[in-house]
Amino acid sequence: MTTTAPNISRIHHVAYRCRDAKETVQWYSKVLGMEYTNAFAEDYVPSTGAYDPYMHVFLDCGGGNVIAFFELPNQPEMGKDPNTPAWVQHIAFEVADMDALLAAKDHIEAEGIEVLGPTYHGIFRSIYFFDPNGHRxxxxxxxxxxxxxAELRRVAPDMLEEWSKTKTAPQHAQWLHVDPDAVEAE
Structure with missing residues (x-):
């Protein structure tokens, strides 16, 4: 039998766990300006039939993107993978430009939230912070x-191949790490 890979049009939603659905909706609305669009609540999980009451809330991130959260009151307290550094697992949202990024940083810090950055990544700059659930x-x-x-697309296969053999950082795109603003400041 011949099959064809699906034609994915976009991410429908990404779901994470939260400690408190109401607090999470309020935080994402106030801090990031997301619109709370809908919720599902069930006592039984539709896909498995297991009894596990939950509240599943959805927020519009813009551009047809949706982030969702599950509050699971009958499950053990949320935790993190102790073998994965906190900086690894994160959710990244895009803003229009550097002015928008700096304005967002000011707003988030005004809400009493610690913000790291802006950090230079060659083809983008970013800031980092944590939500009330501990998600970066x-x-x-x-x-x-x-x-x-185009250059990054060109070198990506070679970088992956080198990484798979050596487990050391390939240098094909080292230019990504040279911040022109930092060089000019010296």
Missing amino acids: LELACNIGSEEQY
Whole structure:
């Protein structure tokens, strides 16, 4: 039998666990300006039939993107994978430009939230902070040129192949780590 891979049009939603659905909706609405759009609540999980009451809330991130959260009051308290550093698992949202990124940083800090950055990543700059559930969030604005994106696409296969053999950072895109603003400041 011949099959064809699906034609994915976009991410429908991404779901994470939260400690308190109401607090989470209020935080994402106030801090990130997301619109709370809908909720599902069940006593039994539709896909498995297991008894596990939950509240599943959905927020509009813009551009047809949706983030969702599950509050699971009958499950043990949320935790993190102790073998994965806190900086690894995160959700990144895009903002229009550097002015929007800096304005967002000011707003988030005014809400009493610690913000790291802006950090330079070659083709984008970003800030980092945590939501009330301990999920690391990133806001990023693209700054790369078409030539830079094309070069990254070109070297990506070689980088992956080298990484799979050596487990050391390939240097094909080392230019990503040279912040021109930091060089000019020296």
